Amino acid sequence: MTSISKNRRRRGALAAGALATVLAATAACSNSMGAAGSSGGGTADSSLFGGPAVTGVTLTVWHNTADPQALLDLYKAYEKESGNTIQLVDIPASTFPTTVQTKWATGARPDILEWHGNRTDLLSLNGSQTMVDLSSMSFVAKEGQLATLSGSLDGKTYAATIGMPTVFGLFYNKSVLAKAGLSVPKSYADLAADCTVLKAKDPGVIPLYEAGASGWPQQVLSSFDYVAQYNTGDSYASSILSGKTKLNDPNGPIVKGLEAYESLKAAGCFNSDATTGTWETSLKYVLSGKAAMVANGSDSVPMLDADADGDTATVDAAVGFTGVSATSSVAGYAPSPLGTYYVPKTGNTTKERAAIQFIEYVTGAGYGSYIQQAGTIPTLSGTATPKMQGLMQEIDTAYRNGATLTWNSQIPGSGNFGPESGKLLAGQETPQAVADKIEAYYTQASAAAGD
Template sequence: MNGYRRRHGLLAGALVIGLTASACANGDDSAQSGKVADTSGKAPTGVTLTLWHNTADPTALLDLYKAYEKKSGNTIDLVDIPADSFPSTVQTKWATGARPDILEWHGNQVDVLSLNAAKNMIDLSALPFVKKEGTLADVSGNVGGKVYAATVGSLSVDGIFYNKQVFTKAGLQPPQTYAELAADCKTLKARTPGVTPIFEAGGSQWPPQILSAFDYLAESNTDQAYDRSILDGKAQLNDPNGPFVAGLKAYDSLRKAGCFNSDANTAKWEDSFKAVLSGKAAMVANNSDSIGLLNSDANNDTAKVDAAVGFVGLSATKAVTNYAPSPLGTYYVPSTGDSKKERAAVDFIDYITGAGYADYIKEAKIIPTLSGTATPQLQGLLQDVKTAYDKGATLSVNSPLPGFSSFGAEAQKLLAGQETPQQVADKMQTYYTQAAAAAKQ
């Protein structure tokens, strides 16, 4: 095995809220803009490539990095980005001008714009994986019709994780609408005292976004209808009668009804899944990326996890899930000016989407994102996710809307009762307007 190692130390730095495309274009990016992936000649060997990666990467991805090292003769130097503060840590370092050779990052357009991919990333559009991604390539890492990212990880699907035993004891079925969610909270409080109906993790900032907006709005965004209405200026996020405000109000009602854990403002993402797995909490709203964390909490006893936890999709009035390209397994090649390393990084993309892909999918036991690869037998909980997705799924509303990098902080304030739903919506409309204007500069 080549020198496979991790390098720690990217934990420091203040949280960066609302970085826009223009704010992130630090340094002389113009000299690096417009680069297209170089696939000419034989890829170099003996090169050390730094990879900023999410610490929530499952074992299968870590093994994929090792497999590339063995095949290529190159070394992957993993730089750990903590899952708990992943977006803010990456954005903070990026804003200083620091660049890895390979970046694991979100595929949502808003996140791609936040790092100014058109100037700072290498265009991968001509690589073979793009055709295999199909319509996913139109969404993940795509700006202006150019594909800057390869997505090999599963789609990140939002919904409700629930403890099966708690629901059975309470005589309930898992909710599929917000009205059912509120009713279940009331019943759980009466029939299972001591069990938190819904665990919320405001201490990690990003989790409250899911239940306060993304889940609620799923049914409104069929064929990206709601996104288009905002982008076209036909609707505004802060419309008092609009679905965004309605979702925030529904979330605030759950808070006022005492549905959340007493430490909701400070609890962490990791805490939420331990609580649901153990039955200390009945539900948590989060995404399918968290299944790896659940498995880890159960010492990788997937049978134990499947026996204890289920998953359903929900939205305002229908059982509709929402999804986004997962940051776990979505990779970019930053333009660094080092042509040798850039060529090797492109070779990494070729490998993980080509020769190494089938073995990765087989080990990961996930739904393939690239055509031509068979779906392996799935863990029961992941099968629940697939079932929910197949019943109806829409793209998460934050995927193409600039300014949503600020929503985590605003959702946290809503959870803490520091802002009203309308105040949050008013701020988000302002952030959107400012970021949209900056992105056009």
């Protein structure tokens, strides 16, 4: 645990386009800190909302260590404005989902939880019973449709999402592809063809870096990217939820994506240590040109910037981003855990009220400054989009040009896909066997959730 009021945390994960100055405290915040809820009501415990500002308390925050500097500075600004102390509990980015779930299962609770907004991830923490309903707060209307997708169950909003959604696609080293005479891939056929060319022309370069040791990156290439084009309007996920199709249909996109992934592995497209490779190494390699490509999400940009010592121009010159799917250039997206905040029910009314007032601050008085410093896409309406670094602009373009919600965002039990696809990477399972297990997990989790 680290108190950022005593020790300013300078992380490697710098925000894209971060400003050199500390986030300034916003004027007139004292009024906003005491008005945590809108006048609409409808929350499970209205006594937690409104009333005088809570001061002089320490709030523990379970946070992802990949938080960009802009979020760390936002915590600092809240401390200065509120008189409260934020005590950060580091959850390693490389093991974030499993670490949170393991701690949660012991009964431990923070005052504020930074966590995924996906329905399936909220269900994994029994969110409707363990989180404070924030539906009456004023940020919900500003989030618009995002409030129904991120941190939402049964029409209620349990999270404030100030970080832009994670956009999944392909990071690539521009000079490596250019040297090999390759254009930017758009499909999995392109990936396979580019792999063949790269192996012949530049055998010292890894065509596609895979990070099996981190536990979750492999599911990006094996499913998130491949399936993206099939989930327009959440159509594929809806067909699963309605029972019209199954996740393990032999000719369905999940099985076909896993088969395409296995084919890339069999063709020698991955690094030789794919099962022990890490997310952090994958970014270093694509930035330096040791790897041509890596499939991952936009949350990786702060780490890329950090690898370049904060020189975003160097990153922009070296690395590009594109959507890539089964047969066309479509990106996927999902609510990001970075900057998605919940208020767990702890039984401590004073701290729950203070945590709600934290939510009001980061979605209100502190939000505009955060967005400008982060150089990222606003999630709340009425906020000006700041100047973004070139790589983030490419990601924004992919997001706005038909990106689809990742298939797993609404599917209970899909949190097991990462470990199961890891077994495929290790040669321990077949694509069909992985899909069969995911279908079984979904059936069990859906029944438990009452779907």
